[in-house]
Amino acid sequence: MKIESKIVGIMQPYFFPYFEQFRLIAACDLWVVFDIAQFSRKSWITRNRILNRDKGTSYLSMAIRHTGLDTRIKDAEIDNGKDWRAEIMNKLKVYQVGAPYYEVVRELIGDILGANYQTISTLNTAALKGVCGYLSIDTAIQVASALPLDIPDQCEPGEWALHISKNLGATEYRNAAGGKALFDDKLYASNGIKLSFHVHRPRTYRTGHFRFVEDLSVIDWMMWNDRATLKEWLA
Numbered sequence: 001m002k003i004e005s006k007i008v009g010i011m012q013p014y015f016f017p018y019f020e021q022f023r024l025i026a027a028c029d030l031w032v033v034f035d036i037a038q039f040s041r042k043s044w045i046t047r048n049r050i051l052n053r054d055k056g057t058s059y060l061s062m063a064i065r066h067t068g069l070d071t072r073i074k075d076a077e078i079d080n081g082k083d084w085r086a087e088i089m090n091k092l093k094v095y096q097v098g099a100p101y102y103e104v105v106r107e108l109i110g111d112i113l114g115a116n117y118q119t120i121s122t123l124n125t126a127a128l129k130g131v132c133g134y135l136s137i138d139t140a141i142q143v144a145s146a147l148p149l150d151i152p153d154q155c156e157p158g159e160w161a162l163h164i165s166k167n168l169g170a171t172e173y174r175n176a177a178g179g180k181a182l183f184d185d186k187l188y189a190s191n192g193i194k195l196s197f198h199v200h201r202p203r204t205y206r207t208g209h210f211r212f213v214e215d216l217s218v219i220d221w222m223m224w225n226d227r228a229t230l231k232e233w234l235a
Contacts, residue, residue, distance in 0.1 A: 006169075006171040006172055007029045007172045007173075008031075008032060008165050008170040008173050009028035009173075009174050009175070009198075010031075010032040010034050010144075011176075012034050013073060013121050013125055013128065014043075014044040014124060015044060015047055015048050015060070015061075015062065015120075015124055016127055016219050017048065017128075018215045018217060019230075020200050021176075021218075022137060022218060022234065023201070023233070023234050024174065024198040025128075025132065025137055025141075026139060027174060027198060029139065030142065030170070031139050031140065031141045031142070032141075032142055032144050033121065033124075033128070034144050034164075035125075035144055036073070037072065037160075038070070038072060039071045039072060039073045039075070039076040045076075045120060045124065046062055046064055046120065047059045047060060048060055048217035048219075049216050050091065050216055050217055051210050051220060052091075052094060053094055057213055057216065058091060062078055062084050062120065062123065063079035063080075063081075063082035063084040064078060064079055064120065065079045073120065073121050074121045077120070078117055078120060080116075080118075085114075089106070089113070092105075097208075098208030098209060098210070099223040101224070101225070102223055105222045108130060108222075121143065128141060129141055134227065135227065135230055137234065147167070148167075150167060151164060156182075158179075159187075162187065165193050166191060171193060171194060172193065172194040172195075173194070174197070174198055175195075175196075176198050176200075177199050205225055207224055208224075
């Protein structure tokens with residue numbers, strides 16, 4: 001699969017991730033949801049944090065079925081026999097008094113969660129696309145397991161992105177700066193791909209009578225800030 005765009009970003013499908021991931025997505029021409037990696041139950045794939053009146057923060061989590069140690073993310077299933085969606089929507093009520101964009105964001109999250117998903121990857125990809133739409137991010141989003149990728153079954157952690165980028169005809173791969181140690185820039189350069197790193201840009205914003213907590217789910221950012229401000233921060 002060749003693409004006209006050249007800057008590629010790749011990351012596992014996290015559950016309503018923090019705002020910085022959307023800054024990284026916005027800086028890319030193509031975003032690949034890396035759902036062919038091994039699934040980990042205790043990770044940001046199944047949960048994220050929002051504010052909590054009593055404890056400071058609390059988790060929004062989806063219910064998942066039992067999975068084996070060799071399960072890939074794309075095969076990890078949601079346990080739809082449990083009413084986890086209602087629990088999430090109930091926890092969002094913490095924003096009802098004070099957060100100026102509670103109604104519109106609650107409707108957005110409700111619409112995303114209201115669809116019928118069988119796997120974690122499909123839900124998280126839909127959530128990613130839904131938030132990107134809300135923030136007017138026009139980066140193309142593709143899922144790794146749905147692409148005709150010719151890549152090895154096993155790779156070093158920093159080499160998955162190289163093989164995927166080569167398959168997609170990319171000239172630049174952009175990754176979060178926190179993973180810089182995993183990558184060999186000479187190896188990427190020898191394959192004609194520029195390696196670049198997204199620098200985290202910390203921000204604070206008013207959160208009413210709550211204490212501000214950094215790097216919560218993007219849901220928190222959308223509750224307190226208007227879309228024009230968020231789009232400006234994406235730059």
